[in-house]
Amino acid sequence: MSQSQEPKSRVASTSTQGSQPLASESGATGVHETVSTSPSQTTLNDSKIIPASSPELLQEDKIVKLLNSDGAIDALLSRLKRSVLTCEEFARYMRKKAVLEEDHNEHLKKISKTTQELLKSSSSLKSDSFITNFDKIVKLDDKISQHGSGFSKSLHQMHEELTALGSTIAKSRKSTKENFRRKEKEVVDAISSAEKAKNKYDGFCLELERLKTTDPTKKTFTLKGSKTTTEQEEILTKKIEIADADYRQKVATSTGLRSVFLNTFRPSTAKSLKDLIIEIDIAMSVQLQKYASRLEESVLNTGLTISPLSGKDVQSVKSIAASINNERDLYQYLLRSTGTATNKQLIPVEYRQHPSIAPSTSDSSIKVRSFNQSNNNSLPAGRKISTHNETPFSSAQSPSMVPTSNSFKSNNLDPRGGSNTVASSPYIDGSDASFNSSTVGGPRPLSVINNENVPLPPGTASNFKTFGTPISDLIEFEGEMVPSIVRQCIYVIDKYGLEKEGIYRTSGNVSTVNSLRDLIDKDPTNIKLILPNPNSVSDSDIYAVASLLKSYFNSLPEALFTNEASPKFLEYIKIQEPELRLKRVHQVVYDLPDGSYWTLRSLIFHLSEVVSKQEANL
Structure with missing residues (x-):
């Protein structure tokens, strides 16, 4: 018990x-009064929502008798x-x-x-x-x-x-x-044990009664020898006494x-x-x-x-909707829209006789009015939204830019509802004749190309830092939705490093990574140095590019999941129901700024490619 x-x-x-909360909150709102917490009676002061309890019903004799039954x-x-x-x-x-x-x-x-x-x-x-x-x-x-x-x-x-x-x-x-x-x-x-003891006792008694009806002089042969009837009676009597005691x-x-x-x-x-x-x-x-x-x-x-209570200075929904005055709205719009604009197409043409027909009026001139109309409503070129395998440079070909086999164009739907044209452009290939090998801060050979022959990404200038700059500022400066440094690194790893063991676990040469970082910060066109010489690609080159990509994300003032989105993401991934959890996480990603969203999208596509080669790179 x-x-x-x-x-x-x-x-x-x-x-x-x-x-208890019911009593305090309902009292504060004026909906209900205090609710009694006593088990014997739970009622509301203003109205009986729950009937009064009746403990005396369970004390009636018939109920008590039922509760004591089997x-x-x-x-x-x-x-x-x-x-x-x-x-x-x-x-x-x-x-x-x-x-x-x-x-x-x-x-x-x-x-x-x-x-x-x-x-x-x-x-x-x-x-x-x-x-x-x-x-x-x-x-x-x-x-x-x-x-x-x-x-x-x-x-x-x-x-x-x-x-x-x-x-x-x-x-x-x-x-x-x-x-x-x-x-x-x-x-x-x-009870079962007592029943067995009773049966044993009764059995001995029946055997004794049977023994008394037999011939007293008759002997019975047993394993212990022959016994007379009297001797057998004595033995049974002792057994009966023991069985009787156990039975009792x-x-x-x-x-x-x-x-x-x-x-x-x-x-x-x-x-x-x-x-x-x-x-x-x-x-x-x-x-x-x-x-x-x-x-x-x-x-x-x-x-x-x-619909607020009367006497308050708050309009109801009905009164708000009824206060619309369409005629007054049109009247005020027309007053604001009137001006001196004239339709030049409706200006009449004046008749003037040609001078060759009327030479006497050679001093006169024909005034010709021409009206040229130009349309200035041309749409500005939209930004390109680059995917995980695109180049960071424009689609315009340059003599010093050799297309690679990975260049392509595709039209994709924006996952967030709009459509955009995803245009790929050729990466700078180290096989171009204008490339020269050099070593920057370490053993890694870097491909160099003359700056005057390479078109910069849209909006790029030589005095703009790449590392440590917010993504929103960088993509605004470059005119892209994914930073060029991210797209170039992803391209190199996709092309040369998907099957490298521990591609993101193995650190690249520190001096090489720092040198590349300094060069790119000094001049964004040095992003082309990320691409290794295709004739001599080494593992250290690829590991350095992977480390450079990690270094870029570490340098961001704010992570891809912004400070505002991170707590929501951590909260929603704990939701137990898969469908609701998917909706909440999708909403957090959907609300990310454009730069963070498209960069995260490209990074996830790239990591998916890395996972697909896990048998080789794990």
Whole structure:
């Protein structure tokens, strides 16, 4: 019984704690008054949502008699199991609804924020009372999503409390059941032992009675020799005395165990099971009342947001929508749009007689008006979004730039919804005649080319540092979506290093890496030095390029996963449900700045290629 009492106290504390927030929060919002935590009576002061409990019903004689019957324990165990299963189903519902509410509120908040930004920044939309009032309504949707977020958090908490409650009660039920079955088996075994002793005693008595009816002079031959009837009677009498003593002792033992079991242990077990049933049922009732209060509070807050109480200086959604004046909007637009602009195509042509026809009027001249119209609305060239196997330079060919076999063009869809043309350009190949071998700060031979023969990447200047510069500034300067240093390093590793063992575990020559880094910082065109001489590519060359790529990412002031995105990413990857976890992580990646997003995309494609060769490079 000590094992069953301990879980019982924990359950009681859980149900009591679960009811306390309901009293404080509902009182603060004015929805409900304080909720009583007493198991005997759980009512609301303003209205009876939960009927008053009736403990006296369980004290009636017929119920007491039923609880003391042989089938009481099995009935109570079955009833308690039903309560536990009900609690588990209640908890599952709370979890599913919490996830649904959370997902709905996040999407509502997202579209509200996006719409507000669009209404403020777009110049193609109207700018009148409709847009103003529409923006107000969208802001109210954002406020409604905040109310829903609090409701979903409450549902998550209720799910955790119900899960803990069901687990605790299930353990208590199991412990109580095992104790009862063990005690019951002891009594049954004692009765069975007494029954065996009785049968043994009766058998000896029957044998003695049979022996008395036989001839007294007759001898019986046994393993121990021949015995007379008198001698046999003496032996049976001794056996009967021993069997009788054993019979009496076992009957007394079984009777005592049965008496204790029926009068003490079974009633106490029935009471414990009854208390567990009442406690879990009361706890679920309190949680259900808590859910009803939270639901009513959320709906009321939403309703007050949509339609505030009278007397407050806050417009309702209906009044906001009704305050749009379309005629006044058009009137004000026309006043702002009127000007001195004239349609030159409607200017009439004046008649002038040609001088050759009327020489007398040679002093006159024909005034010809010409109107040239030019279209200045040409779209600026869009940035190129480079993939994992593209060159960092422009697609224009140069005499000193030799195309490699990896150059290609493809049209890809932007994963974030738009379309873009992905144009590849030839890398600088060391096989060009203008390359010269030299050694910079170490044994690595570097390919050198004259700067005047190599076109710089768009926007590149010789005084702009590559390392330590934020990605957003670097791609703005270069006119690309992925930094040239990243694309050139990825190209070299994809071409020469995918099958190198430990390509990113093995460090390159430190002096070579530092020399390349300094040269690229001094002049961005020195990115071409990353490409090794194709006629003498060594492992140290490739390891140096891999180390240079790692050095670049280490030098960034802010990682690819920005300071704002990192906590969200770490939080979302802990979500247990795969589908929800995928949605959350995808949203974090989707919200990254363009430079971080496309650089991360290229890096992941490249690492996927590295993994595909893991049999060789692992």
